[in-house]
Amino acid sequence: MxxxxxxxxxxxxxxxxxxxxxxxxxxxxxDNARRMRSAIEKVRGQLGREYDLIIGGKRVKPIDKxxxxxxxxxxxxxxxxxxxxxxxxxxxxxxxxxxxxxxxxTSVEERASLLFRTADLMRxxxxxxxxxxxxxxxxxxAEADADISETIDFCEFYAREALRFAxxxxxxxxxGERDSLxxxxxxVGAVIPPWNFPCRHDASLDRQRKHGDPxxxxxxxxxxxxxxxxxxxxxxxxxxxxxLPRRRRHLRRRNCFASKxxxxxxxxxx
Numbered sequence: 625m626x627x628x629x630x631x632x633x634x635x636x637x638x639x640x641x642x643x644x645x646x647x648x649x650x651x652x653x654x655d656n657a658r659r660m661r662s663a664i665e666k667v668r669g670q671l672g673r674e675y676d677l678i679i680g681g682k683r684v685k686p687i688d689k690x691x692x693x694x695x696x697x698x699x700x701x702x703x704x705x706x707x708x709x710x711x712x713x714x715x716x717x718x719x720x721x722x723x724x725x726x727x728x729x730t731s732v733e734e735r736a737s738l739l740f741r742t743a744d745l746m747r748x749x750x751x752x753x754x755x756x757x758x759x760x761x762x763x764x765x766a767e768a769d770a771d772i773s774e775t776i777d778f779c780e781f782y783a784r785e786a787l788r789f790a791x792x793x794x795x796x797x798x799x800g801e802r803d804s805l806x807x808x809x810x811x812v813g814a815v816i817p818p819w820n821f822p823c824r825h826d827a828s829l830d831r832q833r834k835h836g837d838p839x840x841x842x843x844x845x846x847x848x849x850x851x852x853x854x855x856x857x858x859x860x861x862x863x864x865x866x867x868l869p870r871r872r873r874h875l876r877r878r879n880c881f882a883s884k885x886x887x888x889x890x891x892x893x894x
Contacts, residue, residue, distance in 0.1 A: 636737040643781050646747075646773040651765055660765055663751035667759060677706035680719030684712065695762045702760045720812040728809035732790040739783035743776045750776075753823065761822055775827040 649656045676683040688707035694700040708716075746753060753775075754768035763771065794803045818825055 636731075636733050637740060638733065638737055638787070639740045639743075639780065639783070643777075643784050646776040646780075648766070648769050648773060649751075660751050660754070663755040664758060667752060667755040671759065672701045672703065674704040675706070677708055677712070679712060679716050680722070684708075686712070692760055694759050700759075702756075717812060724809065724812055732786050736783040736786050739779045739786075743779035743783075746772065746776050746779070757823065771821050771823050774821070774824040778824060778827040 649660070651657050651660065674689075676685055678684070684706060686706050686709060688709070690705040690707045692702040692705065694702055750769075750772055753772045754763075754765065757763045757768040757771055758765070789807050792805045792807070794805045797803055815826075
């Protein structure tokens with residue numbers, strides 16, 4: 625007698641306690657500075673690799689490519705990515721629509737658990753992600769720390785909010801009725817993330833994923849990095865930022881202002 629085993633369900637692991645922001649590294653401590661230098665060297669050894677376009681789980685390699693360059697050293701290729709064309713739009717939308725059928729039925733606990741797990745993985749490899757931002761967007765150490773920290777914050781916060789919204793109740797019950805309130809998935813969303821916080825802006829879109837809506841992404845830039853982020857020249861680009869960690873007391877979570885170089889490249893659709 626033949627049997628068919630159902631695929632194993634992912635483990636649901638929810639974080640307890642209230643939301644707390646991710647702490648920053650203190651780079652005045654030699655151990656943190658040493659770890660960051662080590663992460664930079666690790667990433668340096670992975671520069672120049674080519675990354676496939678993935679549509680519906682299938683790897684696609686169009687003819688046209690996008691070269692992501694280090695703004696402080698344009699001769700250094702951070703990564704080579706596939707340049708999608710109009711012919712890839714419909715397959716991407718159809719893949720997202722198909723995913724919507726099952727993802728929209730996923731429990732809120734499982735979706736929140738996925739965000740919590742993402743936050744955990746990013747903590748484990750935090751300096752590695754920071755190092756990618758140093759090479760591709762020329763962020764100094766502290767600004768890269770802020771970008772990745774806020775990415776983790778979004779995952780933690782939106783997961784908790786999804787669990788809270790799932791328990792929402794109507795404030796008023798009309799006589800003779802039993803009213804209920806629930807959040808439901810609406811469908812596929814098209815996302816155009818901005819460039820200045822390349823990691824955290826994508827993560828901020830988790831508020832859509834947490835409600836069960838799949839997404840397709842459209843990038844507005846010339847370059848991309850391994851973490852699929854947008855490369856641009858910030859006002860700090862001329863500093864050799866991989867060697868100049870910014871003092872912690874000057875750190876504020878704010879936008880980087882684009883130079884003319886960035887603005888010339890920003891609206892080339894990839």
